[in-house]
Amino acid sequence: MRVLIQLRPSPDLVAAVADPTMVATTSDVSDGLPGVVLDHSFTPVAVPRPVPASPSGDPLSLNQPLVYSMAPDDASVVLRGEVSDDEVNIRMSLLPGRRDVVAVYADPVIETSLTCGGNPPVGDWHDVERLLRVSELLAEGLDGSGVTLAVTDTGINAAHVARRLGRGMTIDQDRSWTPSGVAGSPGEFAVDHGSMCAFDALIAAPQASLIDIPVLLSERPGGSALDGLLSDAVAAFAHLRTVLDAQPAATRSLVVTNSWGSFSPRWDFAPGHPGNYSDNPAHPFNLIVGSLAEAGADLLFAAGNCGRDCPDGRCAYPDRPISGANSHPKVLSVGGVDITGERVGYSSQGPGRLTERKPDICAYTHFAGSRAFGEESPDSGTSAACPVAAGLVAAIRTQWPAARLSPGQLRTLLRRSADDRGELGYDYDYGYGIVDVAGIIGALRSRADRAA
């Protein structure tokens, strides 16, 4: 927990801190406090003492006319630090009175209002291209060439995607797959969510070959036009296993982006029931996910749009909305940030149901991109963040097939190189942080040098 520590050191030191012509550091004010990691990048701040304006005033009351004294004998100094989450209560009670400490206060994160559904786009896809350092990826030869990237969604309209990108794209017709009863050909589906995902995946991996899997178009009584059943995803992943197994082991790579999930426990058995999906690693879909990842596929799932700040209206889990395969230990669960690096308010927070540390990482969303939903509508949701990250993974796979860098190693690389946000270290808002291409490239170079 981040804290502010108020101290009353010697008057000389208070005077030095209060003097704008002098530079006092945290080390000048304190040589350390037990159980507190002091933030030495924070410049100490002098805080005035409220003094009653009337000589007969109550020295303990703030509800009277006051003057604020910066006199060295009155003022105090504030430092910034961090206390371990499991020691907050004991440190807050023991520190005051020791080593000049007057009081310890919480230092909550203050935020501008977060981006929510319905807000206009924040930046455009060229900003995302810049933030993902695509030019550097291309210079490294990491453009997705020869890499297969499956988009399990509502189907892709390749003409729309190519038009919006301003360049050609490739749909792998032979390895695409359509659920039983769904009409249409790969790459020729109506412009919708799946086209957005394809567009966003191609930002970082322009040469990747896309497999079109319109799993959310399956038709069944009572279903809407854009939803499916988990059993359709089971069948789709079984197909993807055959795709993966058919590749030569030495060059095997398959990236699968999944911008969907279950909003509600209503259609599931309750947690604890042997047939449950959301919390049950033994459910067949969770098994097939683990099996596909083990066989060499990189699986990315959107964390979901049930963030506490502005959740999607369909969110019905009372807590822990990252459920089922979206929280599987062998997938990357992707949260969303806008191009300023702030978490979008709808991005689901952890802990996850199958694995606590979800989301894993964050990627960019809520930018003007594919225009799949109209000229003014952003590519949004963790639905956009997931393929943005998947495109980056596909770019890496150009020269780093699974035989050279296993899916588990790649997940670790993305987590370790991520740009840490929010709380220090892992947190349930940002996971390990925002994907950081500079860190990834550096780590890959080091790995290549070690292997040489």
Next chain:
Amino acid sequence: MDLALRKLGLTKQDVDLGYGLIPLDPDKGSYGMRVTPEAAAKLAAEGHDFEGPWSDPRIEPFGPPR
């Protein structure tokens, strides 16, 4: 599929033939099929060699946020 139906004592009306028999884990010889609620209850009552029934929840796109 025919072999699976015979082994489980089911008819073609009990299952989704369009969905078919899906290999879940080919290394372990594990397969899945979509059955009617009545067939699931029958399988459970007769104690056949199978696991489940498993929930088959609705899945939806995570965007745009509504």
